[in-house]
Amino acid sequence: xxxxxxxxxxxxxxxxxxxxxxxxxxxxxxxxxxxxxxxxxxxxxxxxxxxxxxxxxxxxxxxxxxxxxxxxxxxxxxxxxxxxxxxxxxxxxxxxxxxxxxxxxxxxxxxxxxxxxxxxxxxxxxxxxxxxxxxxxxxxxxxxxxxxxxxxxxxxxxxxxxxxxx
Numbered sequence: 724x725x726x727x728x729x730x731x732x733x734x735x736x737x738x739x740x741x742x743x744x745x746x747x748x749x750x751x752x753x754x755x756x757x758x759x760x761x762x763x764x765x766x767x768x769x770x771x772x773x774x775x776x777x778x779x780x781x782x783x784x785x786x787x788x789x790x791x792x793x794x795x796x797x798x799x800x801x802x803x804x805x806x807x808x809x810x811x812x813x814x815x816x817x818x819x820x821x822x823x824x825x826x827x828x829x830x831x832x833x834x835x836x837x838x839x840x841x842x843x844x845x846x847x848x849x850x851x852x853x854x855x856x857x858x859x860x861x862x863x864x865x866x867x868x869x870x871x872x873x874x875x876x877x878x879x880x881x882x883x884x885x886x887x888x889x
Contacts, residue, residue: 725789727828729836732784732796737774740784743796744769747815755852760877767874782812785836787829794820797833799845807843814847830862838888845888848872848881859884 732740752761767773778784787795795816802808811833816826837845848870849856864884872879
């Protein structure tokens with residue numbers, strides 16, 4: 724069975740993270756967002772300065788690897804220390820690695836990572852039109868609210884989902 728590992732992303736790894744982001748982001752959202760919105764958001768979120776800013780603001784990025792091959796990335800942030808609430812900001816797999824069980828393993832590894840930091844709840848946002856919502860539900864996440872987030876002239880229309888990690 725293939726082993727999945729999470730490896731912290733350092734500041735010097737950000738160019739590789741950006742490559743992974745560009746390889747995963749467009750295939751994930753091309754049927755949900757307009758081309759203009761997709762390109763705008765890539766520039767807002769995945770330029771090297773934007774990634775550095777996210778790291779400086781406390782977002783922890785991790786490469787996802789299987790058998791020493793990079794297959795994707797994820798990031799988490801402590802949202803509320805008192806409640807033990809963390810946010811899974813990002814979790815993306817290369818398109819050719821999807822549908823092979825790696826997403827479920829990566830999501831589980833994210834939960835274990837958060838638990839190791841004392842986390843009790845992991846929440847995430849998923850676009851309301853993204854079929855990944857059903858994957859998250861299958862993995863034990865429940866919708867707790869809807870959220871509309873302005874990004875420049877565009878909106879992300881999301882469900883906020885959570886899972887207790889006890």
